[in-house]
Amino acid sequence: RALASPEIEPERVVDIDPAGTSNPRTCATHQTLARLAKSDVPILLVGETGTGKGVTARAVHRLSGREPFVVANLAALSDDTADRVLFGDKGLFARAAGGTLYLDELGELSPNLQSKLLAAIAERRAEGSEVRLIASTLRNLHELVQQGDFRPDLYSRLAGYEAHLGPLRSRREDLGVLTRELMALYQAFSHGQPN
Numbered sequence: 001r002a003l004a005s006p007e008i009e010p011e012r013v014v015d016i017d018p019a020g021t022s023n024p025r026t027c028a029t030h031q032t033l034a035r036l037a038k039s040d041v042p043i044l045l046v047g048e049t050g051t052g053k054g055v056t057a058r059a060v061h062r063l064s065g066r067e068p069f070v071v072a073n074l075a076a077l078s079d080d081t082a083d084r085v086l087f088g089d090k091g092l093f094a095r096a097a098g099g100t101l102y103l104d105e106l107g108e109l110s111p112n113l114q115s116k117l118l119a120a121i122a123e124r125r126a127e128g129s130e131v132r133l134i135a136s137t138l139r140n141l142h143e144l145v146q147q148g149d150f151r152p153d154l155y156s157r158l159a160g161y162e163a164h165l166g167p168l169r170s171r172r173e174d175l176g177v178l179t180r181e182l183m184a185l186y187q188a189f190s191h192g193q194p195n
Helices: 024-036 053-064 079-086 111-127 141-146 152-158 172-192
Strands: 043-046 069-073 100-104 132-137 161-164
Touching (some): 111 152, 141 152
Parallel strands (some): 100 132
C-alpha cells in the first residue's frame, strides 16, 4: 500500500526543521513551536535520545529574537553545585537574562533541586526578570508527577506547551525526506572535495 501511494511532499516549517517532515503530527508540532517562539510560554520538549530536542530548542530560540542562549545540563548538577551553577549573580539564570535558558535533562532533578528550581522561577517572575525557559527530558514527567517523583507545581510552570518529538521509527514516512537531505549533503560535499 505504501509503495503504491504517491510520494508525500514534506510540509516545511523551515525555521524549526530545515529537512521538513511528511508526518502530520510532527508537522503540527513544528507549526505550534514556530508560532510560540516569540512568546513567553515555557516549552517542554519530550522525546527519546536522538529525537532532536537540543536542535529544536535552539531553533525556537533563534526564532524568538532573544539573546543569549544558555544551556543548563541538569543531569550533571548535584545538590551541592546547583546553587553556584544555576543561581546567584553569576549563575546560569543571570547569564540568560533577556534570552533563553535551556534546561536539559529535566527529569533527572532530585526532589531538592526541583524545589530550588521552582523557587528560582517564582522569584524571577516576581522580579519581572526576562528569561524564556525551554526544558527537555526523555522521561514521561506526567507519569513521574502521578508517582510522586516530580513536583506538579514545577511541571505546570515548565510545560506551558509540551511538544512530543517522535523517533524516526514512529514516522517512517520521513525516511524519504531524510534520504533526500542526506543525498543533497553528500553531493554538495563530494563536489567540493578533490577525487
